[in-house]
Every structure is written in structure tokens, then in C-alpha cells.
Amino acid sequence: MATDHAKRAFEILWEEGPVELFKQSNHFLKHRLSVDEKRFRINTGKNHLMNVFQYKTPPDPKTPIFINPNNVEYGRYGFSTAGNGLGKIKGGAWDNKSSLEKITQDYTIEGIKQRFQENRDWDETVYYEKFKSKYNGDEGRVRERCAYVDSLYEDIKNNGYKPASNDKNERQRSGYGQYLEVLVVIDRKGRIHHQGKGSHRLGISKILDINIPVQVLVRHKKWQELRDDIYNNGLPEGREDLGDHPDLQDILN
DSSP states (O other): OHHHHHHHHHHHHHHHOHHHHHHHHHHHHHHHHHHHHHHHHHHHHHHHHHHHHHOSOOOOTTSOEEEOGGGOOEEOTTOOHHHHOTTEEEOSSTTSGGGOEEGGGOHHHHHHHHHHTSOOOGGGSHHHHHHHHHTTTOHHHHHHHHHHHHHHHHHHHHHOOOOGGGOTTOTTOOGGGGGOOEEEEEOTTOOEEEOSTTHHHHHHHHHHTOOEEEEEEEEEHHHHHHHHHHHHHOSOTTOGGGGGOGGGHHHHO
8 A cells, every 4th residue: 555655656746746746645644634533533432332331330531530640650652543542441461561661761751851850952852862863854843843842841831731622832733633632551450651642741741740631542451340340349458549540530439
């Protein structure tokens, strides 16, 4: 499929020139985004329908939970947003430690820490180096991006954290992603891991130490089964620590 698209792009460039290629590429990308959004919405709805039939306490997939971002130490990267949809319940070994990465390996989160906590200049951060490489050495574009992060940090610091649907300053996000909160997954033990979406907001909220809304892309099947058990029987003996868990507040309160 990718080869077919590349071949067609070359034909347009050869026969009709770069302007027409640019126009048709824009049309293709817009169509692709709309396809992904439809896929995301369908999968979210399908997840909720299946969860309602299988479990006693399936959360509304669109409803955020509120977390302390400094409790998020790992990321589980690799889950497709559109391919899974919100609220998927999935068993298996996807939450094994070998599948997780320390949050410090996220260059956006680590770069934000270097900038705002360690007070480095942008060009001394991993964020700057990563985007310099991504933009083929175009430091002007990198500095524009860094200026955006500065303004986002100051906005959240001075005006508070805005839910994604109300945040008109998140210019770096596009498509249906602009309406999503930071995305997380929850493993079998209830540990919350970053999914990859919303790294800027997660990194900034860590520095400012403010609780934020997140949406759950995937819950482990064993965690959902524990939710059902807690709903029926209360907290397990010796697990009173779960009383403050962000993903249990809907059934404990």
C-alpha cells in the first residue's frame, strides 16, 4: 500500500507538478485523519458495549480520572489510539515490566524537566536535540516549537490546567487528538502508565505538581475483575491503600 502511494505521488509530481502534488497530499491527509477518527469513535463505542455485557462496573470510556502525574513512572508505548479506542479491557502479558519504559526515556518529558526544573537553555536539552534532528537541522523551526512549550508552561502555571476540550492554546495537537486528555493505560495491579499521547501536558504537570485529568485507553482484564470484586465485596483485606486509587473512585464513592 505504501509503495502504491509513493508511486502515485511520483506520477503526480512528474505529470502535474509540485503544486498539484501538495494539494492532493493535503486532501489525502485530511481524509486519512477522518478515517482514523471514525475508527477511534467506533472502537470506543464497541469497547463500551462489550464491557457492559461482560463486567459489572465498566467505566464510561470518555470520562476522565484525576491523577497525580508524579505517580506515573513508566510508559507503555505501542498501543494504537485509533486501533484500540478508549476504555478497552485487554488481558495478556502486555503489562510485563519488559514492555514498559521509564518515563525519563520520553525526550519530551525529560526535555521539559531539563528546561523548567534544571533551568537549562533549550539548546542544552534532549528536546532541542531531538527536534533539531527531526527538522533536519532547521533551528528556526525548533526554536518556534520551544517557544510554544514556554508559552504552554507559563499558561498552565499562571492560569491553571485546562481540560483538553477547553484548551484553545494547544496548537501542536490536531485532529481528534486535540479533544483527548493525556492518555494512560492501567496494568493488572492498578499501576498507571503513560500511553504516549499528551507528553507536553504530562511533563509540565509533573514540574508544577498539579493533578490532571487523564483518559484510559486500556485497562488490564485482571484490574477490571478486581474493580468488580471491590464493587461487590469492598476493598480486599490488607489493601486499604487502594481506597485512594484514581480508578476506583467511581465505585467507592
